[in-house]
Amino acid sequence: MSTNATAAHKEEAVYVYQAPVRLWHWVNAIAIVALCVTGYFIGSPLPSVHGEASDSFLFGWIRYIHFSAAYILIVGFLLRVYWAFVGNHHARQIFIPRVWTAAFWKELGHEIMWYAMIAKQPMKYVGHNPLATLVMHIMFVWGIVFMIFTGLALYGEGAGMGSWQYNLFSSWLIPLFGQSQDVHSWHHLGMWVIICFAIIHIYAAVREDIMSRQSIISSMFSGWRTFRDDKPADD
Amino acid sequence: MTETFYDVMRRQGITRRSFLKFCSLTAAALGLGPSFAPQIAHAMETKPRIPVLWLHGLECTCCSESFIRSAHPLAKDVILSMISLDYDDTIMAAAGHQAEAIVEETIQKYDGNFILACEGNPPLNQEGMSCIIAGKPYLEQLKKAAEHCKAIISWGSCASWGCVQAARPNPTQATPIHKVPGLAPKPIIKVPGCPPIAEVMTAVITYILTFERFPELDRQGRPKMFYSQRIHDKCYRRPHFDAGQFVESFDDEGARKGYCLYKVGCKGPTTYNACSTVRWNGGLSFPIQSGHPCFGCSEDGFWDKGSFYDRLTDIHGFGVEADADKIGGTAAAVVGAAAAAHAAVSAVKRARQKGGES
Amino acid sequence: MTTMQTPNGFNLDTSGQRVVVDPVTRIEGHMRCEVNVDENNMIRNAVSTGTMWRGLEVILKGRDPRDAWAFTQRICGVCTGTHALTSVRAVEDALGIDIPENANSIRNIMQLSLQVHDHLVHFYHLHALDWVNPVNALKADPKATSELQQAVSPHHPMSSPGYFRDVQNRLKKFVESGQLGPFKNGYWTNPAYLLPPEADLMAVTHYLEALDFQKEIMTTRTIFGGKDTHPNWLVGGVPCAINIDGDLAAGAPINMDRLNYVSGVIDRAMAFVKNVYIPDIIAIGKFYKGWLYGGGLSGKSVLAYGDIPDRANDYSASNLMMPRGAVINGNLKEVHEVDLRDPEQIQEFVPHSWYSYPDEKKGLHPWDGITEPNYVLGPNAKGTSTNIAEIDEAAKYSWIKAPRWRGNAMEVGPLARYVVGYASGHEHITEQINRTLRALDVPVDALFSTLGRTAARALECEWAAEMQRYFMDKLIANIKAGDSSTANTEKFDPKTWPTEVKGVGFTEAPRGALAHWVRIKDTKIDNYQCVVPTTWNGSPRDNEGNIGAFEASLMNTYMERPEEPVEILRTLHSFDPCLACSTH
Numbered sequence A: 001m002s003t004n005a006t007a008a009h010k011e012e013a014v015y016v017y018q019a020p021v022r023l024w025h026w027v028n029a030i031a032i033v034a035l036c037v038t039g040y041f042i043g044s045p046l047p048s049v050h051g052e053a054s055d056s057f058l059f060g061w062i063r064y065i066h067f068s069a070a071y072i073l074i075v076g077f078l079l080r081v082y083w084a085f086v087g088n089h090h091a092r093q094i095f096i097p098r099v100w101t102a103a104f105w106k107e108l109g110h111e112i113m114w115y116a117m118i119a120k121q122p123m124k125y126v127g128h129n130p131l132a133t134l135v136m137h138i139m140f141v142w143g144i145v146f147m148i149f150t151g152l153a154l155y156g157e158g159a160g161m162g163s164w165q166y167n168l169f170s171s172w173l174i175p176l177f178g179q180s181q182d183v184h185s186w187h188h189l190g191m192w193v194i195i196c197f198a199i200i201h202i203y204a205a206v207r208e209d210i211m212s213r214q215s216i217i218s219s220m221f222s223g224w225r226t227f228r229d230d231k232p233a234d235d
Numbered sequence B: 001m002t003e004t005f006y007d008v009m010r011r012q013g014i015t016r017r018s019f020l021k022f023c024s025l026t027a028a029a030l031g032l033g034p035s036f037a038p039q040i041a042h043a044m045e046t047k048p049r050i051p052v053l054w055l056h057g058l059e060c061t062c063c064s065e066s067f068i069r070s071a072h073p074l075a076k077d078v079i080l081s082m083i084s085l086d087y088d089d090t091i092m093a094a095a096g097h098q099a100e101a102i103v104e105e106t107i108q109k110y111d112g113n114f115i116l117a118c119e120g121n122p123p124l125n126q127e128g129m130s131c132i133i134a135g136k137p138y139l140e141q142l143k144k145a146a147e148h149c150k151a152i153i154s155w156g157s158c159a160s161w162g163c164v165q166a167a168r169p170n171p172t173q174a175t176p177i178h179k180v181p182g183l184a185p186k187p188i189i190k191v192p193g194c195p196p197i198a199e200v201m202t203a204v205i206t207y208i209l210t211f212e213r214f215p216e217l218d219r220q221g222r223p224k225m226f227y228s229q230r231i232h233d234k235c236y237r238r239p240h241f242d243a244g245q246f247v248e249s250f251d252d253e254g255a256r257k258g259y260c261l262y263k264v265g266c267k268g269p270t271t272y273n274a275c276s277t278v279r280w281n282g283g284l285s286f287p288i289q290s291g292h293p294c295f296g297c298s299e300d301g302f303w304d305k306g307s308f309y310d311r312l313t314d315i316h317g318f319g320v321e322a323d324a325d326k327i328g329g330t331a332a333a334v335v336g337a338a339a340a341a342h343a344a345v346s347a348v349k350r351a352r353q354k355g356g357e358s
Numbered sequence C: 001m002t003t004m005q006t007p008n009g010f011n012l013d014t015s016g017q018r019v020v021v022d023p024v025t026r027i028e029g030h031m032r033c034e035v036n037v038d039e040n041n042m043i044r045n046a047v048s049t050g051t052m053w054r055g056l057e058v059i060l061k062g063r064d065p066r067d068a069w070a071f072t073q074r075i076c077g078v079c080t081g082t083h084a085l086t087s088v089r090a091v092e093d094a095l096g097i098d099i100p101e102n103a104n105s106i107r108n109i110m111q112l113s114l115q116v117h118d119h120l121v122h123f124y125h126l127h128a129l130d131w132v133n134p135v136n137a138l139k140a141d142p143k144a145t146s147e148l149q150q151a152v153s154p155h156h157p158m159s160s161p162g163y164f165r166d167v168q169n170r171l172k173k174f175v176e177s178g179q180l181g182p183f184k185n186g187y188w189t190n191p192a193y194l195l196p197p198e199a200d201l202m203a204v205t206h207y208l209e210a211l212d213f214q215k216e217i218m219t220t221r222t223i224f225g226g227k228d229t230h231p232n233w234l235v236g237g238v239p240c241a242i243n244i245d246g247d248l249a250a251g252a253p254i255n256m257d258r259l260n261y262v263s264g265v266i267d268r269a270m271a272f273v274k275n276v277y278i279p280d281i282i283a284i285g286k287f288y289k290g291w292l293y294g295g296g297l298s299g300k301s302v303l304a305y306g307d308i309p310d311r312a313n314d315y316s317a318s319n320l321m322m323p324r325g326a327v328i329n330g331n332l333k334e335v336h337e338v339d340l341r342d343p344e345q346i347q348e349f350v351p352h353s354w355y356s357y358p359d360e361k362k363g364l365h366p367w368d369g370i371t372e373p374n375y376v377l378g379p380n381a382k383g384t385s386t387n388i389a390e391i392d393e394a395a396k397y398s399w400i401k402a403p404r405w406r407g408n409a410m411e412v413g414p415l416a417r418y419v420v421g422y423a424s425g426h427e428h429i430t431e432q433i434n435r436t437l438r439a440l441d442v443p444v445d446a447l448f449s450t451l452g453r454t455a456a457r458a459l460e461c462e463w464a465a466e467m468q469r470y471f472m473d474k475l476i477a478n479i480k481a482g483d484s485s486t487a488n489t490e491k492f493d494p495k496t497w498p499t500e501v502k503g504v505g506f507t508e509a510p511r512g513a514l515a516h517w518v519r520i521k522d523t524k525i526d527n528y529q530c531v532v533p534t535t536w537n538g539s540p541r542d543n544e545g546n547i548g549a550f551e552a553s554l555m556n557t558y559m560e561r562p563e564e565p566v567e568i569l570r571t572l573h574s575f576d577p578c579l580a581c582s583t584h
């Protein structure tokens, strides 16, 4: 599995993130940024534009971008789920954290100590560390699912009764939350949850890139994981 | 001999021709094509007036007030010619024992064949005695009538959802009809709104009489014909919404030009009702047309979502009561600050370690 | 002990037969009434019980004060709007917000249209059946009815014999169908009904005409407030922006088309009241003028806050077109100044109400009011707590609190306003009263009766219909002068508010003096208390044993048949009780 590192690296390198995963990651990241910006403005619109209503479609565009990005996010997510089945074992990691193993919890403990700056050395991982896996599983996988479900429920309201979005999502999700306004509020709150974890995620990626024993950011571009020491990997 | 709707109309000196015209108008009011007029005519020619018990619980009686404002059909014609309004304490001549006797008589004579129209709702706290009828909890009268009725109409947001008396902290534990413990399982048609539109109320009755069936209901029990779309979907200010033209504050330039009321709190995008299509008082206007945002009066729990003038409404839970931006923005700021602090400590630590190593 | 005298001068005797009326119907909301009738069928003790409570004052705590109008509007859908107006005034008073002149005119038109609508609907659809016997109308000669109609109201177009014959036929078949609907189990054989068949037929015809017409009266509020019932209001003014000839005026809430619509409605309402309601009152009144029961407190103590400010933002008595003041001990020579802020003047008591206070011997001014439910029956009640046979009025017995003005139980409402107006020499009131007394050929004292109450309501309706025209003209003149502003939003944003303020707002609701007291703390409602017309009129006893207006008015009334409460209904209905209002 391990082959020669690129010329830039002396260490051993492992191919972790297959192209579809990398492609998905960046498409997903861009879609989410677009969704957050447009979503924010859907909740709190920009100052009014004046002139003829027919001359302007500002709010329409903001919503259009939101919905376009939403469908890109949805399609990307579905493909990513497909890839979790057919891709390498790293492609499954964030979908199925190995919570039933004792090692997972032990290493999770160690990773927390590392972030709390108690442990001197982080462990060495080819894929994600257990903490990252768990957080990504909960916040990103379920977070995105939550946004897709609530988003489609809202979309179905505009598409109208009879649309597949309404039948599959709005019809049961709206009464479940109480009423439409509640779905808006929770969809909106979901954005902030994703923003919070995106902050942590990006911070952790940069920090790990600097302080851990393996490459992080470049891996998400190249797919290759490189290491700064020769000790065996922990996962 | 019980007489039919048609008999009644004929007796009133109404010609066959104007009777048929009435039928096609009714068809139009129900959003049906002209081909339905003969069907309506047939129904009215052959049916006796259906008895209705209209019970009042905790309420403001505004649903009744709305009802009498119906322009087509007129409330007068509904009461005199379509239904037999045998009990309605707001307008009935009898009082006390003589009034209560009517409930019994109706049950005996029309068991399983009368409509129970509920305005308002029963309280469960105070032994049910924050709403007393004939010395007993209203709850008892309601349960008894429900036991024997053919179906229930829940008028307004009170009967449908609980409405204002059920708003936090709901001191009487006012309970919407479909959630009343121990209520006989009868079909319930919810006609929410605070109050509902008069013509929607009379159309629901006319529909039932005409087609001898209930209108098709959505998952939450509302007639699809009037509650399947949001105010926003047919709002005449919608082009201003899409253009990004909003009223920023009342009586500003946008308000005078009829811009969209979204930013002053309009709940049209989240409210299922027929206001922007049927409109009010014979199609004259509706809240948005008068310059006030819709505040969602036909929606479940609309009282408890924070100020009517806020676009982002409150989320309850976790012991806080604030909108998503306040909760989320605060959380994001905390996370950002924590990451920055963590970064600073990490940098110091790393510098020390590096210092130690060298 | 079965007899006692109340401090406000009524002799109560509980020895006779106890008659219970529950529910009292043809009112708004739920109410119970018990009386003791002596061997001569005279009422010697009266107990009125408010039998519903929702807790709006509890629910309002912690809310945004700008929303309070919508909550309090749902106190009642019959006097819809009056609570909303009272509420925005209370909040504006607390925050020191002045409203534009146009907003004042529009609010007045909305409030006046409520007076017109509510009074008209009350008379025809809630009260008329106490005087009018629809079954007797079947015996009428349509031709004689037509003559009667033309005699009492020459300008009303619907008066042909054929018209009355059609109505009579409709009625006949309705009765014959056996499905009597709302008229079922009425008291149609009771000798208390005195009208000849022709008058009965005329009145029943107008019952139906009024039912058709009433829906039009309120459409002024549909234009200004978007819907009726429960139109929309706004702290700081009105939501309906005006745009007469500017860019996009067609899309504006108020433009020329809308103003024309309102104007037409006002004209038709004025005509209907003048040609139908007023003549009916005189015509029916003539047959009942010997029935002089029901005066109660009206000749002793009456209260009005005043309403309909001519100029905006001036709530002093001299600027109010409806009279303000209090009369006590029957002394019409002295009209007392009323101050809603004075902690000594208006207080609410609860010793006979289903609420608790820390000290129930004392009354509380509404700014410091408490609403804490406490449902208990007295030891002498008969039945059980969930199946009351007879109430014990010596203990707590009503969901209505007992408001008092300087310790006095007061009557409020159209008659109270007309008494205060008459006592203080209000021009239009004096003219209307004198004209009516002349038409009926009765002395001034006749005013203090059930019929006086019913007549005052009609006169007020007539006046209110005309006043709409005054404010419509004023609105147009102001727009013409270049002022089209409708809202002052300077202090709409809660960030601009002081941390702690309090205010009071008042109106003359159709049923009488209404006020809301609000305390605002940290931009939220800290306390909100409403003292409502039917709280005054339907008041239970207080700590000193004074009886309220309903109870007082039933005293010493003769009942034809104690088991048929026609007379009780008659007098209670003359107040137009609203129980949802009274307890809120």
Ligand code: HEM
Pocket (backbone or CB within 6 Å): A032, A035, A036, A038, A039, A040, A042, A043, A044, A063, A066, A067, A070, A071, A073, A074, A144, A147, A148, A149, A150, A151, A152, A154, A155, A156, A184, A185, A187, A188, A190, A191, A194, B269, B312
């Ligand atoms: C990470 C993903 C997403 C984020 C951060 C996001 C964010 C937001 C925000 C903040 C709002 C405004 C809510 C409000 O205050 O009313 C919104 C509205 C909406 N979002 Fe999303 N959203 C996401 C995904 C989606 C998806 C997948 C869909 C599916 C189609 C969707 C459809 C909608 C719709 C229909 C609205 C309502 C638009 C309107 O009312 O005009 N969103 N979104």
Ligand code: HEM
Pocket (backbone or CB within 6 Å): A021, A025, A028, A029, A030, A032, A033, A090, A091, A093, A094, A127, A128, A129, A132, A136, A140, A194, A198, A201, A202, A205, A216, A217, A218, A219, A220
């Ligand atoms: C500048 C922005 C971003 C950078 C630099 C970045 C970087 C990375 C890196 C380096 C990894 C690999 C971590 C590891 O190997 O443990 C990763 C994984 C991941 N990132 Fe990001 N990320 C960014 C934005 C986002 C955003 C906005 C999201 C979604 C909200 C996101 C979701 C994910 C997910 C779900 C994975 C796991 C991929 C998998 O295993 O399938 N990332 N990211």
Ligand code: NFV
Pocket (backbone or CB within 6 Å): C028, C075, C076, C077, C078, C079, C080, C082, C083, C509, C510, C511, C512, C514, C532, C533, C534, C535, C577, C578, C579, C580, C581, C582
């Ligand atoms: N009492 C009372 Fe009302 C009136 N008029 C309110 O203020 O009726 Ni519902």
Ligand code: SF4
Pocket (backbone or CB within 6 Å): B059, B060, B061, B062, B063, B119, B120, B155, B156, B157, B158, B159, B163, B164, B193, B194, B195, B196, C074, C077
């Ligand atoms: S639903 Fe609203 S309008 Fe109808 S009775 Fe209840 S509070 Fe009044």
Ligand code: SF4
Pocket (backbone or CB within 6 Å): B231, B232, B233, B235, B236, B237, B238, B239, B241, B259, B260, B261, B262, B266, B267, B268, B269, B288, B294
């Ligand atoms: S005014 Fe309200 S319902 Fe109409 S378009 Fe704007 S947000 Fe939608």
Ligand code: F3S
Pocket (backbone or CB within 6 Å): B193, B194, B231, B271, B273, B275, B286, B287, B288, B293, B294, B295, B296, B297, B298, C227
């Ligand atoms: S507030 Fe209610 S009346 Fe219609 S426009 Fe909104 S649903």
Ligand SMILES: [Mg+2]
Pocket (backbone or CB within 6 Å): C057, C401, C529, C530, C531, C532, C583, C584
């Ligand atoms: Mg009160």
